[in-house]
Amino acid sequence: MKLIYGLLLVCFGLVFINAQKTYSVEGTVKDMHDKTPLVNAEIILGKYSSKTDAKGRFSFGAIPAGTYTLLAKHPDCHDYTENVNVNGNLQLAITLEHHIEEIETVTVHGSHKNNGSMVVKTLDKTDISRNITENLGNMLTNISGVNALKTGNNISKPIIHGLYGSRVSIINDGVRLAEQEWGVEHAPNVDVNNFEHIDVIKGASALKYGSGAVGGVVVLQPQILPRKDTIMGAVSLSGISNGRGASLNVKLAKTWKDGWAVKTNGSFKKLGDLQTADYGLMNTGVQNYGFNFGVQKMNFDRGFSFDYYLTDNSIGILRSSHVGSAEDLYEALSSQQPIYKRKFSYDIDNPRQEIEHHIAKISVYQRFGDFGKLTATYSFQYNHRKEYDIRRTEALSKKPGLDLELITNDLNINHLIEREKWSLETGIDAGYQNNYSNPQTEARRLIPNYDRYYAGIYSVYKYKILPKLEVEVGGRYDFDRYDVTKWYDLSDWNKLYANDYKDFVVRINQNRILTRPQLNYNNISANAGIVYRPADNFSLKFNYARVARSPNIAELFADGLHHSAAIIEKGDMRMKNEMGDQFNLIADARINLLQGLNISVNPYFFHTKNFINQIPTGYQNTQWGGDFVVYSYQQIDAKMYGIDVDAQLKISDHLTYKGNASYVYGQDLTHQVPLILMMPPNINNTLEYHNEKWKNFYFNVSNNTLLKQTRFPVYNILITRYDSDGNSFKQSVDISTPPDGYSLWNLQTGVNLSKNFGIDFSVRNVFNKTYRDYLNRLRFFSDEMGRNFILTLKYQF
Numbered sequence: 001m002k003l004i005y006g007l008l009l010v011c012f013g014l015v016f017i018n019a020q021k022t023y024s025v026e027g028t029v030k031d032m033h034d035k036t037p038l039v040n041a042e043i044i045l046g047k048y049s050s051k052t053d054a055k056g057r058f059s060f061g062a063i064p065a066g067t068y069t070l071l072a073k074h075p076d077c078h079d080y081t082e083n084v085n086v087n088g089n090l091q092l093a094i095t096l097e098h099h100i101e102e103i104e105t106v107t108v109h110g111s112h113k114n115n116g117s118m119v120v121k122t123l124d125k126t127d128i129s130r131n132i133t134e135n136l137g138n139m140l141t142n143i144s145g146v147n148a149l150k151t152g153n154n155i156s157k158p159i160i161h162g163l164y165g166s167r168v169s170i171i172n173d174g175v176r177l178a179e180q181e182w183g184v185e186h187a188p189n190v191d192v193n194n195f196e197h198i199d200v201i202k203g204a205s206a207l208k209y210g211s212g213a214v215g216g217v218v219v220l221q222p223q224i225l226p227r228k229d230t231i232m233g234a235v236s237l238s239g240i241s242n243g244r245g246a247s248l249n250v251k252l253a254k255t256w257k258d259g260w261a262v263k264t265n266g267s268f269k270k271l272g273d274l275q276t277a278d279y280g281l282m283n284t285g286v287q288n289y290g291f292n293f294g295v296q297k298m299n300f301d302r303g304f305s306f307d308y309y310l311t312d313n314s315i316g317i318l319r320s321s322h323v324g325s326a327e328d329l330y331e332a333l334s335s336q337q338p339i340y341k342r343k344f345s346y347d348i349d350n351p352r353q354e355i356e357h358h359i360a361k362i363s364v365y366q367r368f369g370d371f372g373k374l375t376a377t378y379s380f381q382y383n384h385r386k387e388y389d390i391r392r393t394e395a396l397s398k399k400p401g402l403d404l405e406l407i408t409n410d411l412n413i414n415h416l417i418e419r420e421k422w423s424l425e426t427g428i429d430a431g432y433q434n435n436y437s438n439p440q441t442e443a444r445r446l447i448p449n450y451d452r453y454y455a456g457i458y459s460v461y462k463y464k465i466l467p468k469l470e471v472e473v474g475g476r477y478d479f480d481r482y483d484v485t486k487w488y489d490l491s492d493w494n495k496l497y498a499n500d501y502k503d504f505v506v507r508i509n510q511n512r513i514l515t516r517p518q519l520n521y522n523n524i525s526a527n528a529g530i531v532y533r534p535a536d537n538f539s540l541k542f543n544y545a546r547v548a549r550s551p552n553i554a555e556l557f558a559d560g561l562h563h564s565a566a567i568i569e570k571g572d573m574r575m576k577n578e579m580g581d582q583f584n585l586i587a588d589a590r591i592n593l594l595q596g597l598n599i600s601v602n603p604y605f606f607h608t609k610n611f612i613n614q615i616p617t618g619y620q621n622t623q624w625g626g627d628f629v630v631y632s633y634q635q636i637d638a639k640m641y642g643i644d645v646d647a648q649l650k651i652s653d654h655l656t657y658k659g660n661a662s663y664v665y666g667q668d669l670t671h672q673v674p675l676i677l678m679m680p681p682n683i684n685n686t687l688e689y690h691n692e693k694w695k696n697f698y699f700n701v702s703n704n705t706l707l708k709q710t711r712f713p714v715y716n717i718l719i720t721r722y723d724s725d726g727n728s729f730k731q732s733v734d735i736s737t738p739p740d741g742y743s744l745w746n747l748q749t750g751v752n753l754s755k756n757f758g759i760d761f762s763v764r765n766v767f768n769k770t771y772r773d774y775l776n777r778l779r780f781f782s783d784e785m786g787r788n789f790i791l792t793l794k795y796q797f
Contacts, residue, residue, distance in 0.1 A: 022062040025084070027092030029056045029072055032300070032367070036420045038096060041074040045084065072096060078300070095369070097300035116462050116472045117529025117543040118205045119586050119602055121145075121646075125196040125223075130748060130760060133238045133247045133269070133790055136170075136188050140218065143200050144644040144660035145602065147679040150776040151185030151565065153274060153785050154286040154315050155353075158188075159775065160202055161604060162640050162664045162678050163215025166552045171209060171219045173307055175361050178408035178433065179383040180447070182554035184614075184777055185565045189311045189357035189383070190220060191290030193249045193267045197221040202644075203584045203604065204525070204545040207458045207476040208414070208427060211525040212549045214580065214608075225253055225261045227298070234796045242764075242788035243271030243285065244344065259299045265292040272346040273316075277770040277786040282342045283316040283349050301367045309359040317351040320781045321566045322390050326719045329619065329627045333733050338782045350397055351566070354386040372417030372424075381408040389561070401561065402446055403438035426459040435553070444560035446569065447553055448486035455479050460527075470531040480521040480550040486557055488513050497573060519556070521577055523548035537590040545582040547608075551575035555612050555633045565777065568620050570632040580608030595650040602644040611638040613668065615676055616715040616735055629717060629735065636670035640678075659685045665711070673713040680709040680741065680774055696758070699749040708741040709774050739779060742771035757795050764788040 029041040029052050037056025042049065046068040050058045063086050070092075072080040077096035084090065121143045131139050137148040137156025148156040149164050160168055170177040170188045173195075180186050192198075199219040201209075209217045233252040240246065246269070253263035267290040274284040289312040296305035320338035323329045332339050358381065365375040386400035414427035433452040437445040460474035488497075490513045497504075506514040529543040558571035583605045591597040617632040642664035649657040661683045666675030688700035714736045721731045745767055750760035768787040772779040 021065040023065065023086055023089045024059065024061055025063050025086060025090045025092065026057070026059040027090070027094060028052075029058065029074070029094045029096060030420075032095040032097050032369075035095075035418070038074050038077070041072055041077075041096070043094075044071040044073070045069075116205075116460075116470065117527075117531050117541045117584075119202040119541065119543070119584050121200045121202070123198040123200075128192060128196065128198065129236075129794075130750070130762075132193060132236055132249060132792060133240055134192070136190055136192050136218070136220075139192060140198070140200060142684070144646050144684075145202055145642070145662045145664075146200055147662075147682070147775055149184060149677065150773065150778075152281075152284055152318055152776070152778050154271070154284065155185045155187045155317075157181075157184075157186065158200075158218060159677075159679060160200065160216035161606070161642060162666050162675070166212055167215040167549065169209050169213040169217045171217060172309065172359060173220060173222055173361065174363060174377055175359055175379040175381070175410065176210060177359075178381045178410070179355075179357060179406060180385055180404060180554075182552045182558075185317075185353075186385075188218075189313065189355055191265075191267050191288075191292070191309070191311050192220075193251075193290060194222055194265050194292045194309065195220045196223040202602070203543065204547040204582050205474075205527045205529065205543045205584065207460060207474045207525060207527060208425065210429070210456065211476055211478045211523045211547065214547050214549050214578065214582070222292075222294075223253075223263075225255050225263065225296070225298075227257055227259050228255060229257050230255055232797065234794065236792055236794045238790055238792040240271060240788065240790050242785055243274050244346075245269065245271035245285075259297050259303065261294075261296050261298070263292075263294045266290065270346070273342075273344050275344075275786050276783040277768045278783065279337055280341065280344060281318055281782055282338065282340050283319040283347075283352070285316045285346055285348045287314045287348065288312070302365065304362070304364040307359070307361045309357075311355070311357045313353070313355045314348050315353045315355075316348040317353065317566070318778050318781055319349070319351070319390075321778050322351050323627060326619070326621065326627045327721060329629075330719055330721060330731055330733055333735065333780050350388040350390050352388050354388075354400075356382075356384045358382040372415060375412075375414045375416075377410075377412045377414075379408075379410045381410075382406070383408075387562075396442060400438075400441055401443045403441050404447060405436045405438070406433065407435075408433045421464040423462045424459070427457070429456040429458075430454070445487075446558055446560040446562055448484050448557050448559075450482055450484040450553060450557075452483075452553075453479075453481040468533045472527075472529045472531075474527045476523075476525045478521075478523040478525070478548070478550070480523070482517065482519045482553065482556070484515075484517045484519075484553075484557060486515050486517065486559075488515060488559070501573070517557075517573060519573075521550035523550060523577055539588045541584075541586045541588075543584045545584075547578075547580045547582055549578040551577070551612055558633070561628060566628060568628045568630040569614075570617070570630060572633055572635075575612060575633065575635060576610045578608055578610050578612060580606060580611070582606045593649065595652065597650075598646075598648045600644075600646040602646075603641070604643070605639070605641040607639045609637050610635045613638070613675065615713070616717060619717050619719050627719070636668050638666065638668055638670075638675060640664060640666045640675070654689055654691050656688050656690065657686070658688070659683070668713065671713075674711040676713050676715070677775060678709065678711065680738070681707040695752045697749075697751040700747070702746045702748070703743060704746070705743040706741050706773070709738040712736060712738055735780060738774040739772035742769060742773075744769055744771075756797055757793075760790075760792040760794065762790045764790070 029038045041052040043058045052058045067085050070084045072094050137158050140146045140158045147159045150156045201217040204214050206217045231254050236249045238247040249267045251265045255261040269288040272285045274281045291310040294307040319340040323332050361379040363377040367373045383406040385404045387402035389401040391397045410431040412429050416425045431454050435450050456478040458476035462472040464470045490511045493513045504515040504517045506516050525548050527545040531541050533539040555575050556571050558569035562569050586602040588600045614631050614633050618630045620630050621627045644662045646660045663681045664679050666678040683705045686702040690698040716734050718730045744765050746764050748762040752758040765787045
């Protein structure tokens with residue numbers, strides 16, 4: 001019996017000892033890249049389970065000793081698995097890859113995760129799809145504070161808060177577009193069909209994109225491809241009544257679950273002569289080609305991509321904008337209709353532009369556990385621009401009057417580290433640019449040959465002081481060097497530069513002088529911002545930027561006829577850096593009215609010294625064939641301020657109102673006159689009915705109203721005319737007074753006829769309104785486009 005008792009005591013003792021060998025297992029689950037806690041993550045340890053709290057913490061109280069498989073799961077993350085040996089109390093730190101938001105979601109972009117104090121407005125894939133036949137400049141006019149500087153209807157470049165050209169950067173899939181963007185009629189060479197998402201950053205707060213982006217940045221983002229084994233694609237075919245043209249777009253992508261993907265896009269668009277409400281516009285056709293190819297291997301921790309983009313555009317310039325004498329110039333500027341007309345044609349004759357643009361880009365990135373994300377991007381761009389004019393002989397007319405080849409190499413290295421309360425983004429840029437101006441044009445070179453070397457370094461720090469209060473500070477330094485080879489007329493050189501730039505002289509050849517200017521520019525920019533969210537339905541953002549911009553090559557050295565713009569341009573080598581102070585405030589509020597009213601108000605102010613302004617200073621007869629208005633660059637002190645207002649009211653489940661209004665005030669403080677080409681006050685309203693149950697049917701009616709610009713400088717020109725007896729006299733020509741305001745109505749509707757097939761139909765300028773636009777440089781010669789019907793058939797798979 002004693003033996004039995006003894007054995008029982010041993011057994012109970014062993015059980016008791018084993019029962020004591022239990023341990024606690026605790027830990028945290030955080031986002032891998034910014035270390036923010038992940039709430040409601042499920043932790044499974046063998047047969048035990050737990051969930052994380054608001055601080056990302058989990059715990060298991062009594063886990064018997066042993067080896068277990070630990071599984072961590074979160075709806076937005078990759079599952080995490082490891083083997084855990086429980087032989088004591090454990091403290092675990094688990095990080096999960098937030099892959100769905102970062103890699104696979106096409107509607108939420110990484111760049112939107114923390115915009116900080118930047119003022120950002122967006123066109124999503126629906127906006128782009130509905131306006132697929134528009135160019136970038138025209139498409140962006142749907143955003144408050146953004147308008148377009150146009151040369152006719154087919155050449156359009158964005159204006160943000162009254163600033164355009166070199167002051168607005170276009171970012172094509174991470175690459176800053178490098179072309180001859182200084183020209184008033186040099187539209188961005190991008191194909192909007194390559195992109196699903198367009199952000200407009202207003203103001204100079206986006207330091208990572210360069211100090212020159214004083215007005216803002218347009219960020220074009222392609223589709224984020226899913227990580228799964230599939231093939232996807234889309235085809236759209238559009239018929240366009242005004243111009244009797246068509247547009248075709250094809251997209252195709254093959255993706256794999258392991259992150260590999262291959263994609264390609266192609267587009268073609270052709271229009272003939274456009275039509276106003278009352279007459280045709282001779283030589284206003286266009287023919288555009290676009291192509292994109294990319295291959296990538298994207299995982300959360302590392303990846304690479306290679307992309308190639310091609311655009312090839314042939315654009316006709318209104319024939320009546322080019323004249324051969326002062327008398328013709330006066331008639332063209334004074335006539336209510338174009339002086340040259342013809343029957344409808346698809347021919348694109350002189351004057352015209354031919355532009356070919358290539359981008360090749362390779363990008364790699366690597367994430368490190370505590371060090372953050374490191375990205376390196378190299379890009380190569382080739383831009384070839386030819387501009388043809390009406391010249392003295394047929395042989396000369398076959399040669400371009402302007403033939404420029406621009407090659408750009410860019411390298412960017414960017415480092416981003418994110419934590420729960422702060423982030424730090426730092427980067428360096430470096431690049432080399434070469435421009436070759438072909439002398440075989442037998443015309444004076446508008447832009448000389450040059451080499452440009454540039455580099456920059458930037459850093460932006462963001463910190464969350466309180467859950468409702470964030471601050472950010474940033475700084476940037478840029479260096480620019482121009483090495484230019486330029487011929488001057490000896491008389492012009494002696495008059496303008498001989499006393500100050502003797503070291504630039506290479507040699508003198510009769511009445512011409514060859515020079516080698518070498519100019520260096522240093523710029524320091526900075527910004528500071530605050531984001532305050534006192535309530536879930538209200539937020540305030542304030543941003544201050546100290547901005548600096550180097551003059552571009554045209555502002556320094558333009559000297560001759562700009563053929564497709566039909567103007568003579570004059571630069572000034574003495575141009576200094578622009579320096580300015582910029583303030584942006586934006587208030588966003590949501591009000592419980594009907595089913596929700598969202599209001600956004602964005603006042604801004606910009607004061608700048610050495611602002612580079614281009615104004616008419618006369619007219620000139622040229623040996624290259626005609627009489628043209630002369631535009632000269634000058635430096636002034638200036639101020640600009642304005643306000644953008646956006647509103648969206650959801651009236652019912654299916655009915656939504658959207659509206660925006662903008663006003664900008666620009667003043668030349670040096671001469672105490674209004675700034676030229678300031679956007680007129682404008683109001684846009686849209687009412688849309690949308691019912692997803694009716695095969696995603698939608699119908700909207702919109703109105704765009706631009707008031708007359710009443711603040712403008714007077715730069716009228718005096719031209720020499722002759723009376724019937726041959727006596728000369730001076731005639732003043734008004735090229736300053738803005739046209740009347742106008743109001744346009746538009747209709748748009750669409751429906752999915754089946755799962756994969758849909759149709760869109762729109763009518764622009766429904767009532768065939770006759771009007772002229774102050775920001776169209778060809779408003780002197782013709783009205784704007786009349787009514788336009790657009791029918792688009794779409795197939796997606």
